[in-house]
Amino acid sequence: MFESLFWAGMNVNNLLISMAISLVCGIVVSASYLFKNERYSRNLSISLVIFPIITQAVIMMVGNNAMIGVGVAIAGAFSLVRFRSITGNSRDISCIFLAMAIGVATGLGYIYVAMLFTAVVCVLLVALKFIPFDMLDNGKSKHERELKITCPEDVDYETELMPIVEKHSTKVNVVMVKTSQMGSLFEIVYRIRLNTDAKEKQLLDDLRVKNGNLPIIIRQIIDESREL
Numbered sequence: 001m002f003e004s005l006f007w008a009g010m011n012v013n014n015l016l017i018s019m020a021i022s023l024v025c026g027i028v029v030s031a032s033y034l035f036k037n038e039r040y041s042r043n044l045s046i047s048l049v050i051f052p053i054i055t056q057a058v059i060m061m062v063g064n065n066a067m068i069g070v071g072v073a074i075a076g077a078f079s080l081v082r083f084r085s086i087t088g089n090s091r092d093i094s095c096i097f098l099a100m101a102i103g104v105a106t107g108l109g110y111i112y113v114a115m116l117f118t119a120v121v122c123v124l125l126v127a128l129k130f131i132p133f134d135m136l137d138n139g140k141s142k143h144e145r146e147l148k149i150t151c152p153e154d155v156d157y158e159t160e161l162m163p164i165v166e167k168h169s170t171k172v173n174v175v176m177v178k179t180s181q182m183g184s185l186f187e188i189v190y191r192i193r194l195n196t197d198a199k200e201k202q203l204l205d206d207l208r209v210k211n212g213n214l215p216i217i218i219r220q221i222i223d224e225s226r227e228l
Contacts, residue, residue: 004109022052055103
């Protein structure tokens with residue numbers, strides 16, 4: 001059952017069957033990528049459909065028996081996708097590698113292997129969408145924020161700003177400090193976890209008193225590991 005479709009040689013029928021399997025598997029991968037994915041990319045969803053066929057063509061062109069050539073073709077194909085694509089989240093990367101793996105399997109004639117892995121991985125991708133990850137961390141991720149404060153150079157951010165941030169937070173990490181405007185301003189970026197009863201407006205009001213009403217940005221952190 002798991003033998004190569006091309007073990008007795010390649011013909012038109014076998015080629016069309018493997019291409020059809022690549023297309024169907026690509027559609028399934030694309031559908032699982034779109035399932036409850038609010039940050040989907042339309043171009044990527046289309047690409048996931050044709051990735052397996054393209055990869056299959058690359059593998060078949062180097063010959064089924066030339067394993068060194070297969071290895072070089074796989075490395076080249078994966079490198080092309082890696083360096084000619086925009087950075088995506090973990091779900092995007094997982095789907096891209098799955099589509100490429102399907103193309104490798106069908107290119108070598110292992111159509112049942114391709115279908116099996118497509119079914120298993122896509123079921124996992126869909127099933128993971130129903131796991132309440134927020135409950136696993138007791139909702140702590142909802143209180144994660146990135147805080148960016150701009151203050152004059154004469155403000156000691158370690159002694160004047162830090163106590164205010166710590167007052168409203170249970171966890172504070174200084175991510176970055178840089179100067180701007182020829183050194184006349186400081187920009188400090190914090191990663192904080194707000195108290196459960198803390199209010200963002202009160203935090204901003206307290207900070208504005210110290211930084212002279214210069215820009216303050218606070219935004220919720222999107223954890224891409226929860227986008228699967």
